[in-house]
Amino acid sequence: MNLVFDGHNDVLLRLWRGRHAGSDPVVEFSEGAREGHIDGPRARAGGLAGGLCAIYIPSMKEFALQEAGPDGHYNTPMEAPLQRGSSLDIALDMAAIALRLARAGAWRLCRSTGEIRDAMRDGVFAAVLHMEGCEAIDAELAALEVFHAAGLRSLGPVWSRHNIFGHGVPFAYPMSPDTGPGLTDVGFDLVRACNRLGIVIDLAHITEKGFWDVAKTSDQPLVASHSNAHALTPVARNLTDRQLDAIRERKGLVGLNYAVTMLRPDARDNPDTPLSDMVRHIDYLVARMGIDCVALGSDFDGATIPAAIGDASGNQALIEALSDAGYDEDALAKICRENWLRIFASAWHE
Incomplete structure (x- = not known):
């Protein structure tokens, strides 16, 4: 079994919602849950x-993709x-859940x-705190220092909505990621602070201008934790060839997003999506950037x-499909975990 370190999941959001519905996050993760994608038993079974693990602040109303029109566009x-204020409350609540689990x-909260590597060797889930959209962070970046001390080691300045740091791309098909402005002045400050502290900067949801x-500001490898190839599935969330070339030049990384809307040629929200669509995106990313720049970013939960x-x-079904497509053990090790660990070592000043 090929062990996988995954570049993006929303298990903390699911556990946070469950806690507010009366469940115990520790029990739900340790003993298994009826809902969602990740818990301890299922992770071990799939080599995850x-x-x-993302701290993501949901809106007051449940987010849903707009239903596609007759031509499939949306x-x-x-x-x-x-x-x-309310975003900070939720972020602290999710961070507290992560600490309780540790x-x-x-799981083991890793910095x-x-x-x-020690957690993977010991068979304990290796969780790294990520922040998906920085609504909980103030313009003076004081909260960033506190979250970093609590274990935050990766963040995306924006989700697919705007905030004080920058602008996000919509969920739209077909559409270019060049949908609006990029970083704000305090967004540039955030990037420089992440470079100083050793926090990975994730470009998964930002506009092309923000990318x-x-x-031009960061000294880190360029990373898009859960994005795919725009040339194959032209949703605004996917990366253009020019962006992929820049990631290759900076020895960065793209994590394959398992979201079917970002894999299928028609971008429909249909779980009846073949593994061949996932392999097709991996093949394209490897051909464009090289094997050292491709990993996994499932978007589980x-x-x-x-x-x-x-x-x-x-999860091993994808690994088996990649093996069947000709990826040898060295290539699979890089895609499954080693490329992420290389990025972390660089960004975290190790």
Whole structure:
């Protein structure tokens, strides 16, 4: 079994919602859950040895993709910006859940590549705190320092909505990622602070202009934790060839997103999506950037994924499909975990 370190999941959001519905996050993760994609038993069954676990602030109303029209096209309206106070409350609540899981031994909260490797060796889920959209962070970046001390080691300045740091891309098909402005002045400050602290900057949801703003400001490899190839599936969330070339030049990384809307040629939200669509995107990314720049970023617990995988327990189905497509053990090790660990070592000043 090829152990996988996954570049993006929303398990903390699911556990946070469950806690507010009366469940115990530690029990739900440790003993298994009826809902969602990730818990301890299913992760072990599928070789999911760890991942970037997102602090994501949901809006007041449930987000849903706009239903596609007769031609299959859609353009989901952007969500309104969120208030910082309530966002900070939720972010702290999710961080507390992550810390509770670590204290209970349900997973290990990792702050270095050595800790990740130790957890994987010990068969304990290696969780790394990520922030998907920085609505909880103030313009003076004081909260960033506190979250970093609590274990935050990766962040995306924006989700697919705007905030004080920059602008996000909508969920739309077909559409270019060049949908609006990029970083704000405080967004540039955030990037420089992440470079200083050793926090990975994730470009998964930012506009194309924001992508180039980060590229000219950051000293890190360029990373898009859960995005695919725009040339194959032209949704606004996917990356153009020019962006992929920049990631290659900076020795960065793209994590394959399992979301079917970002894999299928028609971008429909249909779980009956073959694994061949996932392999097709991996093939394209490898051909464009090289094997050292491609990894996995499932979006477990945050998207509709192919039924052939189902949840974390089915993760090896993709690895087997890649093996059948000709990827040898060295290539699979890089895609499954080693490329992520290389990025972390660089960004975390190890």
